[in-house]
Amino acid sequence: MSRTRSEQAAWRREQLLDAALRVFAAKGVDGATVKDVAQAAGVTPGLLYRYFDSKEAMVETLLSERGFLPRLRELRAQCHDARPATEVLTELLGAFDRLLADNAELMAVFFGAAQARAPLATLVSEGQRLIGDFLAERVDAGELRPHDTATAARTVFATVAVNRRLGAPIDVAALVGLLFPEEG
The missing domain is CATH 1.10.357 (Tetracycline Repressor; domain 2)
Known part of the structure; x- marks a missing residue:
């Protein structure tokens, strides 16, 4: 069953947040980089920036949504x-x-x-x-x-x-x- 673009984008966003949570918990927010999160998610940093403006935006999203x-x-x-x-x-x-x-x-x-x-x-x-x-x-x-x-x-x-x-x-x-x- 194929997903719509919006469903795919929502799925990808959640995948990126999952990776960010794992990386931030393991390395600390200050010790982690956007590159670390992208690598954990199996994407490029550029793709990650399409969803989040910064590492701080990922942190804020994690804390406010999850x-x-x-x-x-x-x-x-x-x-x-x-x-x-x-x-x-x-x-x-x-x-x-x-x-x-x-x-x-x-x-x-x-x-x-x-x-x-x-x-x-x-x-x-x-x-x-x-x-x-x-x-x-x-x-x-x-x-x-x-x-x-x-x-x-x-x-x-x-x-x-x-x-x-x-x-x-x-x-x-x-x-x-x-x-x-x-x-x-």
């Missing part, structure tokens, strides 16, 4: 139920932790992308905002005590990510219980 944000947005959209905030937050952070665990290569790229600081900051900020918005909604509903939801979101987000990166995953239920103890 990273945690699409899944975190999905999870956050499902958090409009009547369950207790601590239960939902534990589930949300647990899913985030599993996503990081299941994507070790992507984690290596994320933490090794020194030259892509601005896009990384944007991605991290959005993830923190998604969690912070959830917390603020639950504070407004009177379910959680008033607190600095932005700082709490940064704390849980960073704690899960850094512990996963260090190979010491955290008990997210214990973290949530520490930060948001049951009132009673």
Whole structure:
């Protein structure tokens, strides 16, 4: 069955991203070159540049399309139920932790992308905002005590990510219980 040009282009783009992920994870973003990625994909650097303007564009695409944000947005959209905030937050952070665990290569790229600081900051900020918005909604509903939801979101987000990166995953239920103890 033959593919249309757009299907072929989409397939090739995914193939290039697969190769970029492998190369960046193995060599580090700073240590890898466009030539390395092209060689791993079995294409010329010129073909790679038809899909991506730069190595930084590949990194940004990997992190924005294959990273945690699409899944975190999905999870956050499902958090409009009547369950207790601590239960939902534990589930949300647990899913985030599993996503990081299941994507070790992507984690290596994320933490090794020194030259892509601005896009990384944007991605991290959005993830923190998604969690912070959830917390603020639950504070407004009177379910959680008033607190600095932005700082709490940064704390849980960073704690899960850094512990996963260090190979010491955290008990997210214990973290949530520490930060948001049951009132009673």
